Amino acid sequence: xxSIGIVGSGIAGLHLALFLQQHSVPVTLYSDRTAEQIRAxxxxxxxxxxxxxxxxxxxxxxxxxxxxxxDVMWTRLYINGEPPLTFRGDVSQPWSFVDMRxxxxxxxxxxxxxxxxxxxxxxxxxxxxxLANEHDxxxxxxxxxxxxxxxxxxxxxxxxxxxxxxxxxxxxxxIENPEPLGFYYTISPGxxxxxxxxxxxxxxxxxxxxFEAIPGQGLDVITQLRYQDDPRTFEATVLKLxxxxxxxxxxxxxxxxxxxxxxxxxxxxxxTPTVRRGYLQLESxxxxxxIGDVHVLNDPLLGQGANAASHxxxxxxxxxxxxxxxxxxFCHGVEQRIWAYARPVTEWTNAALQPPPHVIEVFVxxxxxxxxxxxxxxxxxxxxxxxxxxxxxxRAASFLRQFGWxxxxxxxxxxxxxxx
Amino acid sequence: xxSIGIVGSGIAGLHLALFLQQHSVPVTLYSDRTAEQIRAxxxxxxxxxxxxxxxxxxxxxxxxxxxxxxDVMWTRLYINGEPPLTFRGDVSQPWSFVDMRxxxxxxxxxxxxxxxxxxxxxxxxxxxxxLANEHDxxxxxxxxxxxxxxxxxxxxxxxxxxxxxxxxxxxxxxIENPEPLGFYYTISPGxxxxxxxxxxxxxxxxxxxxFEAIPGQGLDVITQLRYQDDPRTFEATVLKLxxxxxxxxxxxxxxxxxxxxxxxxxxxxxxTPTVRRGYLQLESxxxxxxIGDVHVLNDPLLGQGANAASHxxxxxxxxxxxxxxxxxxFCHGVEQRIWAYARPVTEWTNAALQPPPHVIEVFVxxxxxxxxxxxxxxxxxxxxxxxxxxxxxxRAASFLRQFGWxxxxxxxxxxxxxxx
Numbered sequence: 001x002x003s004i005g006i007v008g009s010g011i012a013g014l015h016l017a018l019f020l021q022q023h024s025v026p027v028t029l030y031s032d033r034t035a036e037q038i039r040a041x042x043x044x045x046x047x048x049x050x051x052x053x054x055x056x057x058x059x060x061x062x063x064x065x066x067x068x069x070x071d072v073m074w075t076r077l078y079i080n081g082e083p084p085l086t087f088r089g090d091v092s093q094p095w096s097f098v099d100m101r102x103x104x105x106x107x108x109x110x111x112x113x114x115x116x117x118x119x120x121x122x123x124x125x126x127x128x129x130x131l132a133n134e135h136d137x138x139x140x141x142x143x144x145x146x147x148x149x150x151x152x153x154x155x156x157x158x159x160x161x162x163x164x165x166x167x168x169x170x171x172x173x174x175i176e177n178p179e180p181l182g183f184y185y186t187i188s189p190g191x192x193x194x195x196x197x198x199x200x201x202x203x204x205x206x207x208x209x210x211f212e213a214i215p216g217q218g219l220d221v222i223t224q225l226r227y228q229d230d231p232r233t234f235e236a237t238v239l240k241l242x243x244x245x246x247x248x249x250x251x252x253x254x255x256x257x258x259x260x261x262x263x264x265x266x267x268x269x270x271x272t273p274t275v276r277r278g279y280l281q282l283e284s285x286x287x288x289x290x291i292g293d294v295h296v297l298n299d300p301l302l303g304q305g306a307n308a309a310s311h312x313x314x315x316x317x318x319x320x321x322x323x324x325x326x327x328x329x330f331c332h333g334v335e336q337r338i339w340a341y342a343r344p345v346t347e348w349t350n351a352a353l354q355p356p357p358h359v360i361e362v363f364v365x366x367x368x369x370x371x372x373x374x375x376x377x378x379x380x381x382x383x384x385x386x387x388x389x390x391x392x393x394x395r396a397a398s399f400l401r402q403f404g405w406x407x408x409x410x411x412x413x414x415x416x417x418x419x420x
Numbered sequence: 421x422x423s424i425g426i427v428g429s430g431i432a433g434l435h436l437a438l439f440l441q442q443h444s445v446p447v448t449l450y451s452d453r454t455a456e457q458i459r460a461x462x463x464x465x466x467x468x469x470x471x472x473x474x475x476x477x478x479x480x481x482x483x484x485x486x487x488x489x490x491d492v493m494w495t496r497l498y499i500n501g502e503p504p505l506t507f508r509g510d511v512s513q514p515w516s517f518v519d520m521r522x523x524x525x526x527x528x529x530x531x532x533x534x535x536x537x538x539x540x541x542x543x544x545x546x547x548x549x550x551l552a553n554e555h556d557x558x559x560x561x562x563x564x565x566x567x568x569x570x571x572x573x574x575x576x577x578x579x580x581x582x583x584x585x586x587x588x589x590x591x592x593x594x595i596e597n598p599e600p601l602g603f604y605y606t607i608s609p610g611x612x613x614x615x616x617x618x619x620x621x622x623x624x625x626x627x628x629x630x631f632e633a634i635p636g637q638g639l640d641v642i643t644q645l646r647y648q649d650d651p652r653t654f655e656a657t658v659l660k661l662x663x664x665x666x667x668x669x670x671x672x673x674x675x676x677x678x679x680x681x682x683x684x685x686x687x688x689x690x691x692t693p694t695v696r697r698g699y700l701q702l703e704s705x706x707x708x709x710x711i712g713d714v715h716v717l718n719d720p721l722l723g724q725g726a727n728a729a730s731h732x733x734x735x736x737x738x739x740x741x742x743x744x745x746x747x748x749x750f751c752h753g754v755e756q757r758i759w760a761y762a763r764p765v766t767e768w769t770n771a772a773l774q775p776p777p778h779v780i781e782v783f784v785x786x787x788x789x790x791x792x793x794x795x796x797x798x799x800x801x802x803x804x805x806x807x808x809x810x811x812x813x814x815r816a817a818s819f820l821r822q823f824g825w826x827x828x829x830x831x832x833x834x835x836x837x838x839x840x
Contacts, residue, residue, distance in 0.1 A: 324818045325812075325814050325815055325818050327811075327812055327814060327815065329807075329808065329811050329812070329815065336760065340756065387749075388749065391747075391749050392745075392747055392749070394745050394747060395745055395747065395749065398744045398745050
C-alpha cells in the first residue's frame with residue numbers, strides 16, 4: 001500500500017489530502033487542531049483565492065462559497081501621491097475572499113466526512129523520522145518553526161534577511177462596500193500599502209483592512225498598537241490612517257458603526273520572505289517533501305501565497321499518482337515543477353516590496369487605458385505574466401506597446417514615486 | 421525588425437535557422453564553412469537521429485533520407501562477459517544514421533535556397549560583441565574553443581574534469597548488414613564500448629565503427645594509432661579488436677573487402693563532458709544564448725547529443741516566436757526549459773560511463789523478456805525514461821516489476837560486471 005502522510009492542515013495540506021483521497025491513495029493528515037479549534041482560533045491570514053485555485057476547489061468538490069454572491073469582480077489601485085493616481089481593472093474570472101478559519105475548517109470536515117484519517121496533535125521536526133517509517137512518503141505542509149528549520153534556506157532566492165513590512169490585518173464593521181464587490185489596493189509611497197477587501201466570515205460580510213507598513217514609517221504605528229490595551233484608541237488610529245492614506249476607503253466608513261468585528265479577528269506580525277529547499281533526505285534514506293509556506297514564503301503583498309501553495313499541492317498530487325518511488329529523482333522533479341511556478345511569484349513579490357520607477361509608469365498607462373488596467377488585474381491569476389510585465393523597464397515598455405502605448409523605456413526609468 | 425544572428429552550422433544552428441526562416445523571423449547564419457567545404461571535411465561525428473528529431477525535420481521540410489530504405493529498426497546489446505549476455509530490442513519508430521557532412525551541407529543548402537542569409541567565416545569570441553550590435557539576439561551554436569570559453573562551466577553538473585573515453589570512429593567497407601537494418605551496441609567490461617551502425621554516406625551504405633575506449637586499457641590502442649602512418653596495420657588492429665571484443669560483428673566481416681572507406685572518414689579524439697551556463701550578458705547589457713554542445717557537451721556514449729541539440733534549437737525557436745525582449749528573464753526561461761530536457765540526458769550519460777551493477781541486472785531481465793528489451797531501446801527517443809529506469813537500484817526494480825520481474829533491489833545491487 002502506497003501511503004502518504006501529510007503534516008499540516010493549511011490550504012496546501014488540505015488540497016493535497018483531498019486530491020489523494022479523491023484518487024483513492026491512502027493518506028493520513030496530521031493536523032495540530034480540530035476543525036472546531038481552527039474555527040475558534042485567531043485570524044491566521046487574509047487570503048484572496050484566484051480562478052486557478054477555485055478551479056481546483058471545484059475539481060475537489062469543495063466549492064462551498066461561490067453561490068453566496070460574494071465574488072469580487074474588480075480591483076481599484078490607488079496611489080496616494082501628489083497628485084493621486086488611480087485606476088480600476090475588471091477581472092474576467094472573479095476572486096473569492098473567505099475567512100481562512102471557515103475555509104480550512106470546512107475542508108478538514110469534508111476530508112473527514114469522506115472517510116479521511118486525521119490525527120490531531122502537534123508534529124515537531126523530531127517526529128518526522130518516525131512518521132517517515134509509517135508512510136511511503138511524508139509531506140510537510142506546515143510552517144511551524146521546528147518543521148521549517150528542517151529545510152535549508154536557499155540564499156540565491158532569498159534576497160531579504162528581515163521583514164520588509166510589518167503587518168496588521170483585521171476584520172471591521174462599518175465600511176460600506178460598493179456593488180459589484182471590489183478590492184482596494186492602495187500604495188502610500190514611502191509608507192507601505194493598505195488593502196481593503198470584503199471577506200465572508202463568521203458574521204457574514206465584513207471588511208478586511210490589511211496594513212503593510214514599512215518599518216519605522218508612519219503606517220507602522222498600527223502594527224505596534226495593542227488592541228486589547230485600548231480598543232477605542234486602536235480603532236481611532238485605524239480611521240486616522242485611512243483618512244490620511246486611503247481617502248477613497250475612508251469616505252465609505254460609517255464612523256458610528258466602525259469597529260473590529262471580534263478581538264480574535266486581528267493579526268499583527270511580520271515575515272521574512274524565504275525560499276527553502278523543497279525536500280530533504282532523512283538518515284534512514286527516505287525523502288520528505290515540503291510544500292506551501294515551508295518551501296516558499298513570500299510577503300503577502302501580492303496575495304499569491306495560498307494560491308501558489310494550492311498549485312504546489314496539485315503538482316505533488318499528480319506526481320504521486322504518476323510515480324512509484326519517492327527518491328531523489330522524484331523529489332527533484334517535483335521541486336523543479338513547483339519552483340517553475342513559484343519563481344516568478346517570488347521574484348515579482350520581492351521586487352514589489354521595493355518597486356522601481358517603471359512600475360509607476362505602467363500604472364500611469366493603466367489609468368489612461370482600461371485594457372491595460374484589466375490585464376494587470378487579471379494577471380493576478382497568472383502571476384508569471386505580471387512578472388514579465390514588471391521585471392524590467394524594457395519589459396514594461398514592450399507590454400505597453402501591445403496596447404498602443406509608446407513610451408520609451410528611458411521614460412519609464414525616469415518616473416519616480418512621490419509622496420503625498 | 422527582430423533579427424537573430426546564429427553562430428554555427430551544426431544541427432542546433434541549422435534547425436534553429438530553418439525554424440525561424442519558416443516563421444518569417446529575419447535570421448543570419450554565420451558558418452565557418454560553405455556547404456561544399458562541409459562535404460569535403462573530415463568525419464565530424466557519428467550521429468543517430470531518433471524520432472523526436474526526425475519529427476522536427478519533417479516539420480522543417482528537410483526530411484531527405486527517410487525514403488532511402490536506410491532506417492534502423494532494432495538494436496542489439498552485446499556484453500562481452502563470461503558468459504556473454506545479449507538481447508535485441510525493436511524500436512517502434514525507426515532511427516536514422518546519415519553522414520553528418522551530407523546532412524549539414526544539405527540543410528545549409530536548403531536554408532540558402534529558401535532565401536536564407538549565410539555569412540561564411542570563422543567567428544571568434546571577440547567577434548560576438550560586434551554581432552550582438554547587429555542583431556536583436558545572438559545565438560552561439562558552435563563549440564569552437566574560444567566561443568565555448570565565453571560560457572562558464574557549471575561544476576555542479578560537470579562531475580568529470582577529463583575525458584572518460586578516448587574515441588575512434590570510422591566508416592568501413594566489408595561489414596555485411598542484416599535486414600532490416602540494426603545497430604550493435606557492445607559493452608566490453610573494463611575496456612569500453614564498441615558501436616557498429618549502418619550509415620548513409622557519400623558512397624551509399626557504409627559501416628560505422630565507433631570505439632569508446634577507457635584510457636589505458638586494451639581498446640585504447642585504436643585511438644592512438646595513426647592511420648596515415650600505416651593503413652594496413654590500422655585496419656588489421658580494428659579487425660583484431662572486433663574479433664576479441666565483438667564476435668557478433670566480426671563474424672559479419674568480409675576480410676577481403678574490409679577497409680576504411682576514405683582517409684577523411686576517420687575521427688580520433690576525446691571530450692570532457694561539460695555543462696556550461698546557457699547564456700551570458702555582454703558589457704553592452706545584451707544577452708547571448710548558447711545551444712547545443714557549447715551549452716551541454718556529453719560523451720557520445722548514448723547517442724543523445726545531436727538530438728538534444730535539435731530539441732534545444734526548437735525550445736529557443738518557440739521562445740523567440742512567443743517573446744519580444746531578449747533579457748535575463750527570457751534567457752533564464754529558455755535555459756530552464758532546455759535543461760529540463762538535457763539534465764536526465766546528462767545524468768544518464770555520465771552514469772553510463774561508470775555503470776553501477778543494477779544496470780547489468782536490467783540487461784539480464786531484458787535478455788529474458790523481449791518487452792523489457794524493446795522498452796529500453798525505444799526509450800532512446802525519450803531519454804528521461806531511461807534515466808528513470810537506471811538512476812537507482814530501486815528505480816530499476818520498480819521498472820522491472822511492471823514487466824512481472826520481481827528481483828528485489830538488493831539483488832540488483834549485488835550483480836557485477838565481469839570481464840571475459
